[in-house]
Amino acid sequence: MFKKDRISAIRPELEALVGAENVRTDEGEILMYSYDAGMARARPEVVINFTATGQVAPVVKILFRAGIPFLPRLAGTNLSGGTIPLKGGAILNLSRLKKIRQIDTAAGLALVEPGVVNLELQKALEPFGYFYAPDPASQKVSTIGGNIGENAGGPLCLKYGVTADNVEKLEVVTPEGEVRTLSYRDQGPDLMSVMIGSEGTLGIVTHAWLKILPLPAHIKTASAAFPSLDSAMRAVTRIISAGILPRALEAMDKVSMDAALSGKANPFPAGTEAVLIIELDGADAVRVKTELETVHKICSDNGCEAFKVAGDEGERALLWQARKGAYPAMARLAPDVLVEDGVVPRPRLPEALRETREIISKYKLTAGLLFHAGDGNLHPNVIFDRRDIEEVKRVKKAGYEMLKSCIRLGGTISGEHGIGVEKRVAMNWLYGKGELAFFHSMKRAFDPAGLANPDKILPVASDRSPSKPDLAGAFVFPGKSGLSPEARGVIDEIRLRAASGTRTAVTGLGTRLKPARIMEGAKPLDLAQLAGRAEIDRENLTARAEAGLSLEEFRRQLGEAGFSLDLPELKGSVGGLIASKVCPGIRGLLLGLEVATASGELLELGGKTVKNVAGYDAVRLFCGSLGAYGVIISATFALSAGKDRERAPFAEPAGWDDFEPGDIHRRLKKEFDPQNLLNPWVYRNI
Template sequence: MFRKDRLGGTLEGLKRIAGEDNVFTGEADILAYSYDAGSARARPDAVVRVDAADKVAPLVKLLYGAGVPFLPRLAGTNLSGGTIPLKGGVILNLSSLNKIRSIDTAAGVAVVEPGVVNLKLQEELAKAGFFYPPDPASQKVCTIGGNIGENAGGPLCLKYGVTADNVLGLTVVTPQGETLEISTDDPGPDLPGLFTGSEGTLGIAIYARLRILPLPKNIITAVCSFASVDDAMKAVAATIASGIVPRALEAMDRVSLDAAGGGGLELSDRTGAVLIIELDGNSRRDLEKEMAEIRAFAAAAGSLDFRETADNAEREVLWAARKGAYPALARLAPNVMVEDGAVPRPKLPRAAAEVRRILSDYKLTAGLLFHAGDGNLHPNVIYDERDIEETRRVRKAGHEILRACIDLGGTISGEHGVGVEKRLAMNWLYDRAELELFSRVKEALDPKDLANPDKIIPVSDRHARRKDAAPAARSAAASALITELKYRAAHGIKSRVKGLGTRLASPGGEAAGRDLDVSGLKSVVEIYGDNLTATFEAGIPLRTLRSELKAVGLEVPMPKLDGTLGGLIATKAWAGIRDLLLGLELALPDGTVCRLGGKSVKNVAGYDLTRLLCGSLGAYGVILSATIRLCPAGTGRHSPQSVPGALRPAGKSPRFPHAESRATGFVPSDIHRRLKKAFDPENLLNPWIYG
């Protein structure tokens, strides 16, 4: 633990860069920064208020050189202990970096500093007839920088995507104090995807380029009441399975409604839950038709009442109740534990039932809130942390809820991050191989472990699971490929990863390695129609993929491209593929298999290596299979905005006819090379790319 009297000359250096009036070490200041919206507590040794973006890099460079831990902080609204300084050190308060640098409606881009409050940005954009899609419930106070750190969502992410889907580029200060400009359009591995959701452990964003959209011409909002949460979930499942993509589809139970004042609704004694359904688009007739379909789904599920809001004022009251549920529940008890599991959408009714059972078993009171359309559930458990026995029951219940989400094929965090409070649960979600890979990525970019240390990745409890998971069932082609990788790694044989050869050309000769043919990976692993997802082996031709989906009335919302799915991902031939990917099974150069992401449409548990691997050119690992988003075929229900990737243009594939021509495509940066060593320390895969 670093203490202010041990900062020595570093403290003077901080004052010199930030200004003496911006460095705080007093007891009251330290206590004010020892907690956030979660339950964890730890004291920093100093707090620095940063009043200019160009001061972040020299401050970080000073701290890193002195070996002092540091972390960025803004509004402190995160619910997982992400801004708790477990090792002491210095908190960099970036809330004064709150300028909207530019709004370009022609390009659909806003450039902002990290301290811009989400709602403030929305208000400024609305003046120009635009909006920024991510809208967390805490948007009145939470900041864009915090949203980026946690990969935040909100009700609108059902249709428009989470923060990572709406970040086009970042200016990042690395842990060593270097400034890095990164964009989703850059060739090579997707660095914005890695940094978004990394909770300040890999660097600090000081500017963000954000995707903005025109305000919809029409919005229709309806509220529907049910006797139980189970009935409400049945209506949700039917809506999603139909292919309708609401702007928002939110659920609240009676406890949450009563705490929030009822949202202006006249609730009968029988009401146990409500759904808030919102549609938007250019054609009001189409929206009315879709809302009529949803009304029918609700009636079939046993709805008690269904009505549309009369005007915008009534709509605002309703949404104020939904977004104000957490602070309303906080008024009922000194503490609120908010869980954030997510499951495949058809599993949400079972997840809701499991949550209620667990709460009943532990005799706890909670309000249940759901981003129902994307399978994300938020039990808000009220308690008093001064009651040791009650606190113990709350923590045990929280762990059981997360385990239940995992057992249903889901994840431990849909949008709140891991921070301190879910590190243990990372052991239940991931196998040893994935946790070790996360650790190597962290070490590659932050060798001294000073940037928000001891977050996300388990520490002392790293191997709390008793054994690695049993091998997954795989095709003969995948098993043979893994065996071949193990053999080549043991003998130091370099490999040239080769599919159909339509995307990435390579130089000849031994320097490029021995051919590793992955074109045999052609299996359809799963088409999960009710969840609108599918998993295919990476070598499947895109033409075959489209045919298989068409046969069951589904499609992928992307241009008709040739080649294979794995080739498309590895070369990022179409930039939008990053936003359609939910999970990957990756074979590392030594044959170790990592399962990244999954079937949940929201997942912020750990580093987003799935996105990072878009554009990795087969040099980080061999993609065995990929899970992608789908939509119904030919229904017209996937507007360009309904699947984030559909907004991204097709790009040119990087090609390497010979090593000298790399300058026309991807040229690895220092960051890329560090990451390469995390995945492939011996440069065994496509070795000519990194030289």
């Protein structure tokens, strides 16, 4: 059966906007955009090439009116099928939009178009003495737009954060063709953070204001050779828990090393099974040197057989070439490579690696293990030949088992490569029905017509898979049964109120929410009762605090245990500080939330890993949500080892709650709380 031609009718309008030569339906072009770096394949109906950012919104408006699906595409290096047009429609090729518009070192910002290649930006920043932290191994070709679409990471993200931590502001074209500027500092829920990692399913980024940093004055790079992966992983955990935060802490197993060093002299002792690349930086040479000595000692104590510090820039570059060249080296060994991307809490890395190796051997496959060890992010590179159907089946099964192993160990299914189409089914294993429904409602609020990169990230009907991993012994949020009696009481109360349509004023310690602001008729729900002792995971450097715990008391408990929280001096409860977003930087420390919806359903969002791009960033959406999207029950934070630093007093922004909801905020509210039961004065007329 022939597919209906949906493009001819709008072609004249499109051509008038971008030029006839940029509206392509010829077979060569269609074939070229039918695949990306992942395994999936599907044909678009048209490829539209853009030559100016201002063309994007009017083109999207035309497609929206015509009901034609579309997706933004850049270098196509994503590894999850994110740029495959599953429902046909238009590929929006933004790769010619590659101007670096401004480098403002005084403000610490660079304004760029989405098609700027990551490495080109680094090169442009270097003469100013600056760099942009996210450095994916694909940085020679992957672009800022694609990095934002996937929330890309790289070796430097251990110290400097992933893409989401390094974006100040975005200009976005909504799926209806409207232009919006979003920043995490905006009043109200953090829409900018939700856009990052949304794989083109919520809108299209047309400009990005990126945070840039001065190049560190001193960098030391070392390699450490270990007789086993286990001993290398033990060293990783010890380094981090000693309070040292390397700018990179990468690991390779013997298979990856042999591939990367093929044809070159092997600098490591015989019997080396794992190599760590450790890079430290800072402004103070003495401190960097002292940290390097400590790292050396930790490695030696854990069985390291050769610790070598790069003597000059050339030796350093060689080490990084080996690490960044390991994937292409594996790719040269076979026609195809599957790169997995699971994450586990760092202390669970030895188990995760053991299980990964067992899976690889069970399915008789060859894989090199590469990982961002400091982040607990594993990249098994499984080589195969897609023409061998039996082998493809084994690769797929092995991949799924690796993801299930990460989930069982308290981790997640993607740290940086995204879900796309290839891991949709695994979303069913990671999340419950409530969380998936929540993500679907986020998608509807941003893209009511469902045209932006459809059928990506969230499972569709055909992704049914009953075989959830066995979670015995895994870290999961306490879940309903593990909650404190007070938390259970709060959730039961919310459910009762929902049944009777009672409006609720969510109240913490009363630090900011003044009674005069509470709308008449809303019954207070006291969260100060949620103040149980914080649960500190010493090895993982994380802590879970109930929402009513004051920051002061949380800090006191952390201090007693030898940890600190990198936040300024602030008054109020943990939940209140997240919901009010008086300090927008709180988002950078938040790893997970337990939230009760307006109907009293408990959602477990995020978790305990420092990287997680599985699904939309609902955790950050709650920053600034002013208690109107759901009730925060507890939060999990990333900690720093060691004592609290001296903190300067923090000047809270005036009018933190003078929030005027925009259309997307309102649609989200309608999805989450259609009866406007929670803090109803925030959205008076939904």
